[in-house]
Amino acid sequence: MIPEVTDALLLARVQFAFTIAFHIIFPAFTIGLASYLAVLEALWLRTRREVFLDLFKYWLKIFAITFGMGVVSGVVMAYQFGTNWSVFSDKTGPVLGPLMAYEVLTAFFLEAGFLGVMLFGMNRVGKGLHFFATLMVAIGTFVSAFWILSVNSWMQTPTGYAINADGQFVPADWIEVIFNPSFPYRLVHMVLAAYLTTALVVGAVGALHLLRDNRDEASGIMFSMAMWMATLVAPLQVLAGDLHGLNTLEHQPAKVMAMEGHFRSYPDGAPLYLLGIPDEAAGVLRYPLAIPGGSSLILKHDPSAPLAGLDSIPREDWPPVAIVFWSFRIMVGMGILMLLLGAVSLVARLRGRLYRAPLLHRFALLMGPAGFVAVLAGWVTTEVGRQPFTVYGLLRTAESVSPLGTPAVAASLVAFVIVYFIVFSAGTFYILRLMRRPPQPHEPGPKEGAPTRAAGITPAAAIASGRTLEPGEGRP
């Protein structure tokens, strides 16, 4: 029996999608940025060049704001499983709960415990201990990604479980639970995505300031580092994505069918549809732009290999095809642009024009948000592609939801939307305002000078942030 789709279910799904989409933006940035900060501090400790310390403090302030928003939007996630998805929690808690508890124990505490020292402790502890704190925060972000991606991957490709008398999933083999089949691929794909996302933001900020002054040393350094990442990691990411896709084909074929727009089966080789309009009701892809045999070539490494389509799967098990089809294309499109940026910047670098290429800088500036777009589109692809299940093939989304009335879920959804837009718009505004200004020599730290000097009249922070460059200052 297929449970009916209710308003409360739909609203709960919208709320989860909304809150998790907002949340993932922050870790996608902080995972990469924490590592970048560790690299900058290491470079400063090794070379003693002040410019690395300036860059470190510049990005540290941006990290602090982003991390704060990531924390508060993350606490929401930890509770929302229970408030809105209580049946899911009851049934999967014995398997997924311990993984999330390990995330708290090994990652969240590590990040939080050393974040204070990292942000405010530079003059309170030695240089070595401060660097250690930065490293711990960076490692914490990675460990957090490890556990939560293991949880998500288990929902996609559940293994190592049994089902008890109460209908709960219970652990049978923890190694199989944690290292379930899609986990290694998802972990690599997401961590690379986080690094690329950060590199694109850092590159865009560097590009912005190079466009204004192409001799600025700090801007040049961050732009160069970011473009190296784009050049090296974007091709790796394409490879990782391809392997992830093959893994999905093996374990979640319906998702790949939706991604590819394959409504019907192709016994003699499936075409690669570059574009088209999926018509789910009719079960066809309208106005297709196809490369014959392309999909079979990518997925089976043989243009005439047979590929099954959605017609081989019961209708009630179809994911929403159009969403998956389009989000996948947006992600791939962003990936191609990243490849292009990496290649173009490499050419400019080899020709010695990396800092004097205004068109490249404009391109890099435009690509600043591309990582976030790709991350969101990628997650939409994989999460919507898992539907109509929360635990793929085993537990339906409609059977996972809390027994709540529509008014309760509607009210909380409205509240989340209003609060998130107010709070995270403000945060984004403050981050952009920090980015608008290039790194300064003797860059202040997160709160240096923020407390007032005398009697609370002089707003030192405002003076520091409004400070303008003297002629010749800040040039190498």
Add this chain to the structure above:
Amino acid sequence: MILGIDLAAIWAFVIAFAVFAYVVMDGFDLGIGMLFPFFPARRDRDVMMNSVAPVWDGNETWLVLGGGGLLAAFPLAYAVLFPALYAPLTVMLLALVFRGVAFEFRWRTERAKPYWDFSFAAGSFLAAFAQGVALGAILQGVAVEDRHYAGGWWDWLTGFSLLTGAAVVVGFGLLGATWLVTKTTGALQTRAYRFAGWGAALTLAAIFAVSLATPFLDAEYWRRWLQWPHILFTAPVPIAVAVVALRLFDGLRKRREYEPFFLSLALFALSYAGLGISFWPYIVPGEITIWEAAAPESSQLFMLVGVVVMVPLILAYTAHAYWVFRGKVDPDAGYH
């Protein structure tokens, strides 16, 4: 049971420990937020916020451990209680969003600073109030049917839950004020002492009121607290509260700097022990015991390994962070 060890009972203590660690650590920083409206001077507010800025994130992580640990060790309780507490938990989460971002946003703007100060204060107040309401709502019992919450989305709202909400607000206010005493000097400290005095009086009144109301919620609570011979075991709790309270007032009057904060924590510990007496061995009062809600032993054992290894480490580096930022907040030097 494995080797005769009652894992469910151990986990009940682990969760209780996490929640108490949360109350001990986040209580005072929520309290600092609630005191903001009474300290309008910018310089004072800077000091107050800086007294908790380096540690608040770690403090709040205990809340995530409490929630995550409940899901992992007692998934049925998590699945029943959280929908029952839908409105208060949603309010708490949104309030924590507002106060959490204020730590950073406040320093990034001049024009909007008053708004983020308000968001810090109101967020802290609402988070504390919602936590108290949630506690009261659990204590008064929730409707359960067939592994589901079976009540409506306003069931939590009673006079009792509003009372526990107010109790947690004044209690955290006391923790905030006594914490502020330890971190400040001069005029600001003098005002903190005064607020600590008010906080202590209100907290004791709240403890008294909640204790008085609890036995009337359910015959089981009555039997447990007031019937012979149970009263032999429960009576020491209120007596200890009275002793601690006298010392607290004495410490505040004699202006001992650190004692009042720790005595306030002792008040919380005793109230918490009292809650334990009321709850045990139920996790959803009168409906679900810890054994009925427990995850399979393989889940609880797997996690217990992590707890045994990690929690001492966490406590060690948390203590280190507190040590690094020890002493008075210097209003002139900033936080470096």
